[in-house]
Each structure stands twice: as structure tokens, then as C-alpha cells.
Amino acid sequence: MNARDRILSKVRAATDPLPEKTALPDLDVVASIGSRTMPDAGDANAVCATFEEEWTKVGGILVNDESELIELLKSLDAGKGYADPALALESLKGAFEVDDIFDREQVDTYSFSITRATGAVGETGTIILTDGDTPNRLSALAPWIHVAVLSRENIEATLGAAIPTFGSDPSVVLVTGPSKTADIEGILIEGVHGPGVQICLLV
Amino acid sequence: MAKLEQAIDNHAANLDEETREAVRLASKAKTEKRVNALWTDFDDPNALRKLASQVRQHALDNLPDYLEQAEAAFQKNGVQVHWAEDGDQANAIVLDIMRRRGASKVVKSKSMVSEETELVPFLEKHGMEAVETDLGEYVVQIDGDHPSHIVTPIIHKNRRQVGRSFEREGLGEYTEDPLELTRMARRHLRQKYLDADVGMTGANFVVAESGRIVLVTNEGNARFSMAATKTHIAMVGIEKIIPREQDVPLFLSLLGRSATGQPLTVYTQFIGGPKSASQEEGPEEMHLIFLDNGRSDILASNCKEILRCIRCGACMNVCPVYRQTSGHAYRSVYPGPVGAVLSPLLNKAGFPDLADLPKASSLCGACQEVCPVDIPIPDLLLRLRNKGKQEHAPKTSINTPGLSFWALAATQPAAWKTGLKLGHAMNVVPHALLDVNPSAKSWRSTRELPPFRGGDFRSWLKAHEKKGGAS
Numbered sequence A: 001m002n003a004r005d006r007i008l009s010k011v012r013a014a015t016d017p018l019p020e021k022t023a024l025p026d027l028d029v030v031a032s033i034g035s036r037t038m039p040d041a042g043d044a045n046a047v048c049a050t051f052e053e054e055w056t057k058v059g060g061i062l063v064n065d066e067s068e069l070i071e072l073l074k075s076l077d078a079g080k081g082y083a084d085p086a087l088a089l090e091s092l093k094g095a096f097e098v099d100d101i102f103d104r105e106q107v108d109t110y111s112f113s114i115t116r117a118t119g120a121v122g123e124t125g126t127i128i129l130t131d132g133d134t135p136n137r138l139s140a141l142a143p144w145i146h147v148a149v150l151s152r153e154n155i156e157a158t159l160g161a162a163i164p165t166f167g168s169d170p171s172v173v174l175v176t177g178p179s180k181t182a183d184i185e186g187i188l189i190e191g192v193h194g195p196g197v198q199i200c201l202l203v
Numbered sequence B: 001m002a003k004l005e006q007a008i009d010n011h012a013a014n015l016d017e018e019t020r021e022a023v024r025l026a027s028k029a030k031t032e033k034r035v036n037a038l039w040t041d042f043d044d045p046n047a048l049r050k051l052a053s054q055v056r057q058h059a060l061d062n063l064p065d066y067l068e069q070a071e072a073a074f075q076k077n078g079v080q081v082h083w084a085e086d087g088d089q090a091n092a093i094v095l096d097i098m099r100r101r102g103a104s105k106v107v108k109s110k111s112m113v114s115e116e117t118e119l120v121p122f123l124e125k126h127g128m129e130a131v132e133t134d135l136g137e138y139v140v141q142i143d144g145d146h147p148s149h150i151v152t153p154i155i156h157k158n159r160r161q162v163g164r165s166f167e168r169e170g171l172g173e174y175t176e177d178p179l180e181l182t183r184m185a186r187r188h189l190r191q192k193y194l195d196a197d198v199g200m201t202g203a204n205f206v207v208a209e210s211g212r213i214v215l216v217t218n219e220g221n222a223r224f225s226m227a228a229t230k231t232h233i234a235m236v237g238i239e240k241i242i243p244r245e246q247d248v249p250l251f252l253s254l255l256g257r258s259a260t261g262q263p264l265t266v267y268t269q270f271i272g273g274p275k276s277a278s279q280e281e282g283p284e285e286m287h288l289i290f291l292d293n294g295r296s297d298i299l300a301s302n303c304k305e306i307l308r309c310i311r312c313g314a315c316m317n318v319c320p321v322y323r324q325t326s327g328h329a330y331r332s333v334y335p336g337p338v339g340a341v342l343s344p345l346l347n348k349a350g351f352p353d354l355a356d357l358p359k360a361s362s363l364c365g366a367c368q369e370v371c372p373v374d375i376p377i378p379d380l381l382l383r384l385r386n387k388g389k390q391e392h393a394p395k396t397s398i399n400t401p402g403l404s405f406w407a408l409a410a411t412q413p414a415a416w417k418t419g420l421k422l423g424h425a426m427n428v429v430p431h432a433l434l435d436v437n438p439s440a441k442s443w444r445s446t447r448e449l450p451p452f453r454g455g456d457f458r459s460w461l462k463a464h465e466k467k468g469g470a471s
């Protein structure tokens, strides 16, 4: 017997004699758990409004078009950036130096990056990044400022509703605000390993 | 004398004021955050706890089937699955993968399971560079210290201590500004990620149905190690199973709120396999190590409910004993109420060595009340005290005045009466005389005996009866 079989047989020996096994709660019962911020899934405007509110609450910044984004980046003293070439942000390229290849040898030369969000969750103010829609994982993580471009249509009311959209993507990352820590004396600091400024551009 | 003292009491007695205050304040603040988050967001958070408890218990009752289902689902996703009966086997598997990949550097995100197997010292001994990337864990590593809390590893340290450590390690000039300290760590660890070959993680949940692990961090360190390296190794306890992907939101809701008062932790990752073909960065190989290390024995014991634990830390934050003693007092990887149950059961050196921990509780029940999976921790502590007695573990009896006197007195009325009379003597006899009995001495070293006021009922009743019973 190898380690696997020995472990499994011990686990079987522990559970087989149980006179009764705890039942698995029905999916609808588990899925019916919603917090007070859960929007009505049938009302697209409400879902979007909740997302905007919750995203702001967790420290995310919201912009509604490219020119607003350019102003914001300027106010943050942004220098060179990276943008996913699929996004075709023409006026942005006029205002900043923007690479369309993310060079891992120079991670710290990018002050911002712009990538696509696959979706979002209204209830928790969360954007969803996937391998499929992010050509380079480092690009969405290493620069101080990260901008996720999110289509309003792709916002789901709850995480439970978003899960089926994950498909078979091997790396789904839910991002709820800027990277943070409270390890030192419980004091909240934003921007630990990931972005210190997390922006969502709604389109 | 010394051998009869409770190690946890000694630790608490010798704890410096600064640490005690830091631990007390931080745990109190976290307890309040948890309560606010749960009761603001839900009408009945207790219903969530019961439901989560049921899902976890179901998974444990059917663990063999779910483990097999999970194994198949991971393999289908291109994940290489390994099994380890104990910590040594698990560490050897990691080393073997690294050697095969020609790897020499690993960046590690926080995982209690690898603390259990002592993976980092093991890898270092074999010439590998292993760097902790969670800010708190990094400080613990450079200080040669141990985490004292499962969510907040350096709850026992203050900013000045961190500042001195960073200065010593050459991260920058001394500062006590937490913001500047965090920036120093960011700069330093960034290069470590980029240079590393392997990203090592644990998992918060293992989804049997989809073959994905769910991993949460606030700092983004697990995400970074999976963006910068070419190999991902996840080491997980066999008990971490969640049956369905749709069960995950319930657990994430409870975990974030119970641990830090957040509805959702900042980075919540669903990982099922190596990077996709079009992806420029990230692991080409993913390995999952299922670790037993005593869990199957616990599953067969009368303490199996402890395996429901999702490591949120709420029980230690609320525990009056933890707040006074801090985590190191538990002499093990898992402190607090969960540790008082889990640590003696998982202990490499055997149960008796930590048999005193189940006694480090007033059984006030606060831990069960906050536990997101409703683990009856006070009951489990009692079962372990009993186990200690049955197995004659000396540490179970430390500080417990023997009950034989009481048993004698309670079964013989004459002895009982004499005892009550003697009670009055206690008020005039110096209490130091009690110290002839070692356990009485140890008990008394931390307590004051109140003046004896009992024993008058019998004489009162006699006089009362003589008077004819009129009141």
C-alpha cells in the first residue's frame, strides 16, 4: 500500500462505522444566504449601483470614461504605463507613454497598468480577473496603480451568480479593493505586494 | 515544585506588559469588528454558522469519497496530486519536486500546514532559499520567531521591534512608521518573487466538485507568487474539503467577517491547474499535496468536530485565556481554544506533552459562540481532559488539587462535619502552611484564598430546633 491508500483506508475506517452521516444542505438553502447589501438580481441598474457603492466602500476608485481616467492618472502623477493591447485606449496613449508588452525585467518602471475585468460582484464590490482576459498576470499586480476595465453588463449580483461564469479558467482572482495589511499593530496600510490604488473603469 | 506548574501560567506570569497589552487590545478590536460585520450584514448570523457547520460536518463524514472525487477533479485539471502521511513525507515531496524542476528558490505565502511540517527550516537545511512573503510571517522568519496567532502572526510585536528587525536585515534605515515599513517590505520581497522558481501556498478550501483550491490573502502575496514563478505547490490538510463550488460563498462570507471583519478578503483566488496556454506568466506545473499528519486519527476520535475548523482565529480573539497569555504560551503552531484541542492531538511528541492545554480554559463558551462552524470547543476540551486522566498524562493533573479528600468527606458525614469545623481554622492558620502539599502550593501561588465563612448552618439549625422552630 502506498501513502495514498493508507490514508484513504484510515479515513474510511474512521467514517464507515458512523451510524448516521450529516446530510448535505440543499443548494437553494445555501445559495439563499445573502447579506443586506445583496441587490435584486433581476434589476440590472440596482446591481450596478450596488457594485459602485460597495467598490467605493472597500477603497476602490470608480471612473466612467477614458477622459476621466486620464485626469485621474495625471492627478496621481502617473508616468509610464502598460495597457492590454486588446483595449484600444487611443486617447490614453496620447496622454501617457503606454507599452503593450509587459516586461518582467522592468516591473518597477510601470507606474500603472490597464487590463480587462472579466466580471464583477455587486454584493461585495469585487472585480473578477481571469487568466483568459489578462494576457500577463504580473501586469495586473505589480504596478502601483491598476485599472480594471469592466463592462456594466458583466456585473453579477452575488458571488454565487458569478461562479458559473468562471468556466474552466485555471486562475480566477477576485479583487476587492487595494492590496492591504494590518499586520503591524493592526494599523491599516494599503499597497503591500499588489496595487496601492485600484481603479475600475466602467464601460 | 517546578514540574507541577502549568507552563501556560508561567508564560503568562512572565509576559512583559507591552506584549500583553498589544495582544489584549488587538484581540479585543478584532472581536468587535467581527460582531459588527456579522450583525450589520445579516439578520441572523447564527443561521449561517449552523449551515456552514453542517456542510463541513457532511464533508468530514463522507471524507473518503470527497477526497477521491477531489483527486480525480484536480487530475483532470492538470494538477499533480500527492499524498503525505506526515510532515516528513510532505516536506520530502516538496524537496523532490524542487530538485526535479532544478529549483533553488521558493516564495511562500502564509500557511499553517507548512508551519506544522516545519517546511522552511527543512528546505533551508537542504540548501534551498525559502522566503515567507506575508508581511507578518516575514518578520517572524527574520527574527527566528514563531507566529503567535493564525491570522495575525506578529500580534505580539510592536512597530519599534519591526523597525529594528528591518534595519538589522538591511531593508532600510530605522523607522517606526508602519507605512514606511510596509514599503520596505514591498521593495525587498518584490525581487524575491521575481527571482523565485516555486510559489508555495496552502489553501483555505479545497473544492471536491471542481478540483480548485480557494485561497485568500489581503496583501496579494499568494497572487504574486503565482504570477512570478513557474511552479506552484499547494500543501493542504485532508480535512479542507468543501463539496460544491456553490458552497464557497457561504464560507467566504463567514471567513472574512470572522477573521478580520471584512465581507470578502481582498484577494480571493480560485486556482485549478497550471496557467492557461495563452498566459505569459505563472506556473507551468501545479502540485497538490494532501497531508494527513494525524488528521485521520482525529477523525476516528471523539474530537472529530475540530476538523471543521476554517482557521479564522475568532476563537482566540475572544478567549480570555489567550488575551492574557498570548499565543506563544500554547507552545505549538495552533494557539487559543482551537489550539488547545488541535495541538495536543497533532503533537509530534505525543499527546501527554501538551495534555495541559485542554485545561487552559475556564470553559466560558465564548469560543463556540463565535466559531463560524459552531465547533463545541468546551465539550471537546472536557473530552480531552478526560483522555488525559484515562491515559494518566501527568500534565492533565497539574494544578488540580486532588479530589480524594473531597470524596472521603462527601461520603462520610463525620468527616464532613470535621472538615467544616477545620474550615474556620483556615482563617487563623497562615496560608503558606498549605504549601506542604505541592499542588496546593502551585494553586495558591496565583490565587488568594478568601476568608472561610461557611460551616455555621448546622449549629444554627440545632439552636433553632431547640428554640422550637419558631422564626
Ligand code: SF4
Pocket (backbone or CB within 6 Å): B308, B309, B310, B311, B312, B313, B314, B315, B316, B338, B367, B370, B371, B372, B373, B374, B375
Ligand atoms: S475553531 Fe472556529 S473560531 Fe476557532 S479558528 Fe477554527 S473556525 Fe475559527
